[in-house]
Amino acid sequence: MELVLEWKDVTYTYPDAKGAALAGMTLRIPRGMKTAVLGHNGAGKSTLFLHAVGILKPQGGRVLCGGKALDYGRKGLQELRRAVGLVLQDPEQQLILNTPREDVAFGLRSAGMDEETIRQCTESALERLGLQELADRPIHHLSLGQKKRTALAGVFATRPEVILLDEPASYLDPASEKLLLHSIGEIHRAGVTVVMATHDMNTAYSWADWIVVLDRGTCRMEGPPDQVFVNKELMEQLGLEIPLIVDLWESLPAGLREGRAVPRNKEQFKTYLASHLVNGGGVI
Ligand SMILES: Nc1ncnc2c1ncn2[C@@H]1O[C@H](COP(=O)(O)OP(=O)(O)O)[C@@H](O)[C@H]1O
């Protein structure tokens, strides 16, 4: 497993805060995967991400990108920002110019590209995220979901190796959330490692290939979803919900589950049920 980002025993306390936001955080993000970062409010998700882009610097421990300890000098940080993109929870804090087309181009311009490359990268990012129709609309006329996709397009256009999304689904209606998740999938298909902070266990279970569970500034568990979510005891202890699919699966008689992987999504579960339920009741 090749790692793109790593935190090794990282500690960080905000100025004037009582407790540590990161209290010996050790976790790994595999390259090429879709990772979900889980944890309640205050668990340290946003602080973790701010360390990945060098906005915050560990007071103890180390952060590594591509196996190398971060270099907090001017050049080192410039390189880091090319490799790691962060999409903030609130798009208002990320969008600067008047329209999606201008805003995406602005991000590329500050990365120092020539105008023709800027034009090409802007158009390809807008297209990939289905924003062409909205490209020249004033950003303040866009819905929250559209603003979030614009912010994502801006980060994606610079082609980082990894994109971190801080609770991208927050405050979205289900339709906009679905569209945004589709866009995130597109970005992953384009070869970018994607990391998403969320507290939606169901989305995380079906979406992610790798899960990290944070609690009070530490990482309590990391691994593939079917291994993490079967640890009911720890999930309960942390007050985290078991994904509906895992819960339903575990309610089936043990004999029916033996030797089988837990279904990853509703479709897999339905397929399983359809092939095992006969005559509306009997189970084979
Ligand atoms: N700017 C800040 N100043 C002081 N404390 C902060 C600040 N930001 C976050 N914290 C504290 O750090 C801890 C971790 O917060 P955060 O990383 O935002 O968690 P999450 O994103 O998982 O909700 C919390 O206790 C929070 O109150």
Ligand SMILES: [Mg+2]
């Ligand atoms: Mg947060």
